Amino acid sequence: MDAQKKCEIMMKSAGPIEQALLPRLVNVTEAAAIAAAHQIGRGDKNYADQVAVESMRRMLNCLDMKGTIKIGEGERDKAPMLYIGEEVGTGKGDLEVDIAVDPLEGTNLTADGVPGSISVMAMAEPGGLFHGPDVYMDKIVVGSDVVKYEKKNPDQKIDLDAPVSENLQIIAKALNRAVEELVVVILDRPRHQELIREIRGTGARVNLVSDGDLMPGVATAIRGSGVHVVMGSGGSGEAVLTAAAMKILGGKILARLVLPAVANKKSRDEIEREKKEKIPRLKKMGIMENNLDDVLDTERLVPGKDVIFAATGVTPGQLLKEANLFGEGDARVNTITMGSSGVVKFTDAIYIHDKEATPLRMK
Structure with a gap:
């Protein structure tokens, strides 16, 4: 096999979930991370988690898929959204996915401004993720x-x-x-x-x-x-x-x-x-x-064959930088995404609301 063709073969081997949803997964975890970042150091872990959950759910419901939460915020009677069994997505298209989410892993870390909190999720085909209980x-x-x-x-x-x-x-x-x-x-x-x-x-x-x-x-x-x-x-x-x-x-x-x-x-x-x-x-x-x-x-x-994963830093961590907020609603976030084809991407994204008020800087 020609060495220069190996990456092409990996790209072509990506399953339908990876092809269609991995590029969009960054939007989901980054939106949740940015929402949580506004609560860093404010001492209210429950509200930090709430805004991350709400943001993640809104972004999930923009994706053309039929998704079911398998790992989420808890049982339906204990969680208002992203509860185990909740259906998310637009319902359009043929993609059906099982989803594991933790909109804010490390709620205490965020509330106290301590390193290590992230927004994270994974997807796979139906039956591709362990249907985990709250233990x-x-x-x-x-x-x-x-x-x-x-x-x-x-x-x-x-x-x-x-x-x-x-x-x-x-x-x-x-x-x-x-x-x-x-x-x-x-x-x-x-x-x-x-x-x-x-x-x-x-x-x-x-x-x-x-x-x-x-x-x-x-x-x-x-x-x-x-x-x-x-x-x-x-x-x-x-x-x-x-x-x-x-x-x-x-x-x-x-x-x-x-x-x-x-x-x-x-x-x-x-x-x-x-x-x-x-x-x-x-x-x-x-x-x-x-x-x-x-x-x-x-x-x-994780028995699934078409698996994707994304995590975005909220506070600084070993692999991911913290979310930085600046300007009027502007943010810079660091994300890792990966899929079953073998692709792993580290993304440094900047969201600029007003290009005139907040020009892009190299550093």
Whole structure:
């Protein structure tokens, strides 16, 4: 194959969702990010989330598609819009898509003006995204170098049930590093105290984040990001969105559903109360109580073949710059988009409302 033709072949291999909707996805996440950016540092996380949700929904409803929210703002009785099961889009055309959204991942980060918040979403063909319930997922996320190493060494694979030291040794070998050189991102939560102790016990370094471990998960598949693995339990929606990016980038996620009361080591009575509340909803999604221990890999979380992903920075992060606001409604935003064909784009976009009042500058 001629080297100069490889990109052409990739472009032609894009599925109908990627061809039609990936170029428009930036508008959706960027609009939500800009709306949220106006609330940076104002201390009201609920309002920051509200404006991001409203903006994202308005932009989704401009797209010619028949979309169904599979991962969203919660159940219909708890979320006024972008709830699980809501239909979005104009309804025009033949494209049907399942959608995972988080209009503002890191609401606290935005409210407090702290790095790490984003607007993010993914799409796939119907049945292409895990229909996730509003519970946690215990997970481990690694990049493509680890996947490549596992294929060459089938007896050495990361495992959710393996000791932390064993997983980190495999990752270190795959990255040609010492365990002491690994950086593990984990949410700073009391439930992770023992996991943090075990990681540090191996000599690896821990990067604690107060919120938002989705983009660090994506970063494991991007060399030079400084993130080698993400561990710990967090939202199931974030795990599915991470899986969408991992599938495109060749990385890997292993995850297991876990009730928040179980993850946070609550009392037996609290766990039973949560089971009575959550299990009926899980069953409606086809998840039985005895399936909670199933390990879900990248393919089970995102079985779709035509997958697209987009994320826009709100506050500064490892991969994305913050949204900058200037002039009268003008903004500059940084976005990453990717599709199943293998294309990954970093976009630096400037929205200028009044060209005379706000001339374009190089810096």
